[in-house]
Amino acid sequence: MSVKFGLLALFVDGPKYGYQLRTEFETRTGGTWPVNVGQVYTTLERLDRDALVAAQGANTEGRTIYAITDAGRSALDEWFSTPVTDVDRPRNELAIKLLMAATTPGVDVATVVQRQRTESLRMMRDYNGLRRAANEADDVAGVLLLDSVIFALEGEVRWLDHVESTVLRRGGRLAVPARTRQATRPAAEPVKTGKPGQATKRTAEEDAR
Amino acid sequence: MTRQPVLSFAGVSRVYRSGETQVHALNDLTLEVAAGELVAVMGPSGSGKSTLLAIGGGLDLPTAGQVRVQGVALEGLSATALAGLRRDLIGYVFQDFNLVSGLTAAENVALPRELAGMSVRAARAEALAALSEVGLEGEADRFPDQLSGGQQQRVAVARALIGQRRLLLADEPTGALDSATGQAVLELIRSRVDAGAAGVLVTHEARFASWADRIVFLRDGRMVDTTGEPDRAEQLLAS
Numbered sequence: 001m002s003v004k005f006g007l008l009a010l011f012v013d014g015p016k017y018g019y020q021l022r023t024e025f026e027t028r029t030g031g032t033w034p035v036n037v038g039q040v041y042t043t044l045e046r047l048d049r050d051a052l053v054a055a056q057g058a059n060t061e062g063r064t065i066y067a068i069t070d071a072g073r074s075a076l077d078e079w080f081s082t083p084v085t086d087v088d089r090p091r092n093e094l095a096i097k098l099l100m101a102a103t104t105p106g107v108d109v110a111t112v113v114q115r116q117r118t119e120s121l122r123m124m125r126d127y128n129g130l131r132r133a134a135n136e137a138d139d140v141a142g143v144l145l146l147d148s149v150i151f152a153l154e155g156e157v158r159w160l161d162h163v164e165s166t167v168l169r170r171g172g173r174l175a176v177p178a179r180t181r182q183a184t185r186p187a188a189e190p191v192k193t194g195k196p197g198q199a200t201k202r203t204a205e206e207d208a209r
Numbered sequence: 210m211t212r213q214p215v216l217s218f219a220g221v222s223r224v225y226r227s228g229e230t231q232v233h234a235l236n237d238l239t240l241e242v243a244a245g246e247l248v249a250v251m252g253p254s255g256s257g258k259s260t261l262l263a264i265g266g267g268l269d270l271p272t273a274g275q276v277r278v279q280g281v282a283l284e285g286l287s288a289t290a291l292a293g294l295r296r297d298l299i300g301y302v303f304q305d306f307n308l309v310s311g312l313t314a315a316e317n318v319a320l321p322r323e324l325a326g327m328s329v330r331a332a333r334a335e336a337l338a339a340l341s342e343v344g345l346e347g348e349a350d351r352f353p354d355q356l357s358g359g360q361q362q363r364v365a366v367a368r369a370l371i372g373q374r375r376l377l378l379a380d381e382p383t384g385a386l387d388s389a390t391g392q393a394v395l396e397l398i399r400s401r402v403d404a405g406a407a408g409v410l411v412t413h414e415a416r417f418a419s420w421a422d423r424i425v426f427l428r429d430g431r432m433v434d435t436t437g438e439p440d441r442a443e444q445l446l447a448s
Contacts, residue, residue, distance in 0.1 A: 114434055122436035124419035129439055157415035
């Protein structure tokens with residue numbers, strides 16, 4: 001999604017040919033997301049097919065030049081004006097890992113948190129070193145991108161501190177919600193409050209949901 | 210580490226006793242900080258961070274183990290020799306600045322040099338140069354209560370840096386400051402370390418810890434983890 005609109009945005013300041021897009025995309029995103037030529041041409045074909053760009057003929061070297069269309073400008077305006085929502089983002093592996101660690105017997109949550117905190121701070125330290133060495137006047141895109149990574153890592157470390165204090169306050173483990181506990185209880189092991197058959201039936205119903 | 214450490218802890222423990230109760234503020238800690246290296250110390254409250262700084266700065270002595278500054282073992286020194294070493298080699302920056310309210314910015318910064326026997330005129334000249342280094346050349350004759358929090362902390366940094374201090378110890382130096390001012394103070398500490406001092410920074414803020422070359426984590430007086438030294442930039446960019 002972001003490559004498609006990222007490439008479309010490059011047409012705002014004038015018509016361009018395919019290879020030019022690759023270089024400009026990498027320059028404007030600080031070189032962090034390299035795109036291969038194949039990906040650029042495939043995306044360009046899709047933009048052309050969807051009438052967001054249109055071929056304007058060839059330049060002197062025989063390369064096809066494309067320009068953004070009115071529909072393309074509208075689509076781009078919408079992209080810029082629409083915030084990124086949770087469903088657009090990949091699943092947060094760290095959050096899943098920590099939540100599972102906090103609810104799985106035999107896992108030392110403090111150790112899991114500390115290992116992650118060390119790694120996150122190690123990365124923060126290294127990116128901060130790059131940030132300090134970067135020349136903001138020459139490469140403002142690269143600097144802003146490094147800032148983005150550093151701010152995200154800072155948020156991650158703050159969240160890790162919060163997880164640690166929350167879990168430790170609860171004795172080192174989070175309780176699994178009651179409904180989930182019943183669902184995961186082996187069928188042969190009855191719950192204390194009901195008959196074995198009832199427990200088994202409830203578990204099956206839970207599984208079906 | 211191949212460089213000669215400016216600060217070294219070898220098996221250092223510090224036990225506080227209160228009646229029958231013993232508290233291990235530091236427990237068998239070994240750590241070296243070299244010239245040109247900034248080490249950040251993180252950990253929860255009561256993990257031993259401030260004790261580490263106090264012992265590293267000769268303000269407190271270990272119950273066991275050895276602390277050396279520039280190769281000199283602190284525990285064998287007389288009180289006078291220890292005070293002299295602190296004054297000449299070690300600069301402290303505290304969260305609450307610790308400026309003397311009845312002295313101007315320049316007088317606060319000049320104080321350690323005057324205590325070391327330097328003439329008032331020469332000490333003032335060094336203080337003005339140090340204040341200029343932290344961007345406060347125009348505020349030299351103001352008193353602490355006439356300065357903003359950020360300016361007061363920069364005076365404290367200038368005082369910590371004056372002379373040939375080889376070891377800079379900072380205890381939450383950004384704690385009372387807004388984000389931008391805190392960053393400016395970190396830049397000063399970092400630049401002094403880059404110029405050859407050794408630095409230890411106690412902080413609970415990841416953003417500021419990430420200015421260090423190495424981050425160590427304390428818990429219950431023990432070092433439980435460390436980031437190690439920085440990766441090479443090429444490896445980072447390739448990842």
